[in-house]
Amino acid sequence: MPLISRMKMMIEEELYPSYGASRGSPRAILTYVGPNPGKLYPRTRDIIKSVFNATDAHIHEEIYDWGKEEKEKFRIRFFLHKDLDKFSYFFIRFDVKGEGTEKAGKASVTIRPLLRTEYPQDTLWQRTIFYEMMRVFWHRMFYHNKRREYIWEGRNLISMLHDQLKDYFRILREENG
Numbered sequence: 001m002p003l004i005s006r007m008k009m010m011i012e013e014e015l016y017p018s019y020g021a022s023r024g025s026p027r028a029i030l031t032y033v034g035p036n037p038g039k040l041y042p043r044t045r046d047i048i049k050s051v052f053n054a055t056d057a058h059i060h061e062e063i064y065d066w067g068k069e070e071k072e073k074f075r076i077r078f079f080l081h082k083d084l085d086k087f088s089y090f091f092i093r094f095d096v097k098g099e100g101t102e103k104a105g106k107a108s109v110t111i112r113p114l115l116r117t118e119y120p121q122d123t124l125w126q127r128t129i130f131y132e133m134m135r136v137f138w139h140r141m142f143y144h145n146k147r148r149e150y151i152w153e154g155r156n157l158i159s160m161l162h163d164q165l166k167d168y169f170r171i172l173r174e175e176n177g
Contacts, residue, residue, distance in 0.1 A: 007120070007121040007122060007127075008118045008119060008120050008121055008122075009118070009119045009121055010116055010117070010118050010119075011116070011117040011118075011119075011147075012114050012115070012116050012117075013114065013115045013116075013117075013147070013151055014113070014114060015090075015092075015113035015114060015115060015151060015154040015155050015158055016028065016113065016155075016158070027110055027111060027112040028110070028111045028158075028162065029108055029109070029110045029111075030108065030109045030110075030111075030162065030165055030166065030169070031106065031107070031108045032098070032106065032107045032108070032109075032169045032172070033105075033106045034104070034105070034169070034172060034173040034176070035100070035101075035102055035103055035104055035105065035172070035173070035175075035176035036100070036102055036105070036172060036175070036176060037072070037098040037099065037100040037105035037106060037107035038072045038074060038098070038100070038105075039172060040096060040098060040107045040109070040168075040172070041074065041076055041096050043168055044094070044096055044109055044165065044168075045059065045078075047161065047164045047165060047168065048080060048094070048161065050164075051157055051160050051161045051164060052080060052082050052090070052157060052161075054080060054082055058080055058081055058082050059078055059079070059080055059081075060078060060079050060081065061076065061077070061078040062077045062078060062079065063075060063076060063077040064076050070101075071099045071100055071101055071105065072099060072100060072101065072105070073098075073099040074096070074097060074098060074099070075095075075096075075097040076094075076095070076096045076097070077093065077094070077095050077096075078093075078094050079091065079092065079093050079094070080092040080094070084150055085146075087117050087118060087119065087143070088115060088116065088117045088118075088146075088147065088150055089115075089116055090113065090114070090115060090116075090150075090154055090157075091113075091114045091115075091116050092111065092112065092113040092114065092158075093110075093111070093112040093113075094109065094110070094111055095108075095109070095110040096108070096109050096110075102176070103176075109165060111158065111161070113154060113158050115147065115150050115151055115154055117143075117147060119135060
């Protein structure tokens with residue numbers, strides 16, 4: 001049976017609490033002030049790959065601007081898309097930007113982590129009220145607890161990522177200090 005259009009229902013959960021969020025978008029902003037801010041981007045990618053057990057295939061760059069004048073200026077946006085099971089995955093946006101020289105500079109890493117669960121609604125059967133009632137029942141009885149586990153795991157991984165990035169900030173300052 002040919003599909004006329006692909007449809008899906010998406011449930012999105014923030015991995016940061018919503019309190020204290022600016023502009024309605026929970027996220028963390030880690031700032032670095034010190035020498036060699038340009039070394040931050042490649043090491044940030046490596047830390048993300050090790051914490052989330054991800055490969056280069058899981059990371060997708062959207063923006064990559066790097067300019068060299070008196071000061072190095074850079075701005076990179078990339079996403080981590082890490083599958084957890086058939087329905088759920090981590091979708092985390094990272095914005096790394098900064099400017100500086102080998103002597104001094106500043107940079108920031110902004111992280112916006114989400115857990116997404118998608119249910120396909122491609123066929124006529126998947127669009128019926130009976131299918132939707134069964135899906136809701138299954139989700140509430142069985143899958144809801146699994147999603148809670150994923151949220152807990154995601155929050156722990158984000159916490160580990162924060163700690164490792166802060167450690168790298170300290171190491172980068174000490175290297176040239």
